[in-house]
Amino acid sequence: AQSVTQLDSHVSVSEGTPVLLRCNYSSSYSPSLFWYVQHPNKGLQLLLKYTSAATLVKGINGFEAEFKKSETSFHLTKPSAHMSDAAEYFCVVSLDSWGKLQFGAGTQVVVTP
Amino acid sequence: NAGVTQTPKFQVLKTGQSMTLQCAQDMNHNSMYWYRQDPGMGLRLIYYSASEGTTDKGEVPNGYNVSRLNKREFSLRLESAAPSQTSVYFCATRDSLEEQYFGPGTRLTVT
Numbered sequence A: 001a002q003s004v005t006q007l008d009s010h011v012s013v014s015e016g017t018p019v020l021l022r023c024n025y026s027s028s029y030s031p032s033l034f035w036y037v038q039h040p041n042k043g044l045q046l047l048l049k050y051t052s053a054a055t056l057v058k059g060i061n062g063f064e065a066e067f068k069k070s071e072t073s074f075h076l077t078k079p080s081a082h083m084s085d086a087a088e089y090f091c092v093v094s095l096d097s098w099g100k101l102q103f104g105a106g107t108q109v110v111v112t113p
Numbered sequence B: 001n002a003g004v005t006q007t008p009k010f011q012v013l014k015t016g017q018s019m020t021l022q023c024a025q026d027m028n029h030n031s032m033y034w035y036r037q038d039p040g041m042g043l044r045l046i047y048y049s050a051s052e053g054t055t056d057k058g059e060v061p062n063g064y065n066v067s068r069l070n071k072r073e074f075s076l077r078l079e080s081a082a083p084s085q086t087s088v089y090f091c092a093t094r095d096s097l098e099e100q101y102f103g104p105g106t107r108l109t110v111t
Helices: none
Strands: A003-006 A010-014 A019-023 A025-026 A034-036 A044-050 A056-058 A065-066 A073-078 A087-094 A101-103 A105-113 B005-006 B010-013 B019-025 B031-037 B043-049 B063-067 B074-079 B088-096 B100-102 B106-109
Touching: A003 A087, A003 A101, A003 A105, A025 A087, A044 A056, A044 A065, A044 A073, A044 B043, A044 B100, A065 B019, A065 B106, A073 A087, A073 B043, A101 B043, B005 B088, B005 B106, B010 B019, B019 B031, B031 B063, B031 B074, B043 B063, B043 B074, B074 B088
Parallel strands: A010 A105, B010 B106
Antiparallel strands: A003 A025, A019 A073, A025 A073, A034 A044, A034 A087, A056 A065, A065 A073, A087 A101, A087 A105, B005 B019, B019 B074, B031 B043, B031 B088, B063 B074, B088 B100, B088 B106
């Protein structure tokens, strides 16, 4: 069975410093993995996705994630945080070909000036 | 293009009342989904519809029913609301590249 664990429920960073959000997954095969972002009182927006092409995936707004099969990880990074990055971030694994998704519990990111 | 729209945005119900949450999309996607979001739990799938005329249960279907009225519309019905159904509800569609597009959500409170 597939599952996903986000290792930090809250992350606080200073503006201009790097952001690292950690995600581990469990899967019996090589899954599709996603990062979604949710700004306050908004719906979710796709940041990036991994679907077995390149292991380093670039997304929108300067975010990227690296798929590491040996570590079963899919961590999200950004070199320099902006105030607009304050949001909740979800690591997500695809469960099947019907589009059913398993969401992590989320990481709340706070950016301080 | 509006993308995915949901009505209403907010709703307060008393225990035992019924209501239907509406979702519509103009993206011509076949697959549509209903999720609920509770604090600290991410999103959980309630029901999904792979195409017009088909629906199937997700992780937490109890207390809900759905209707895929046509390709554009997918509604979620609570027949007898309970306080445990207080949540934020999101509708989503999926494109051929596996990306899901989410509506703005409906915030439901059951007292």
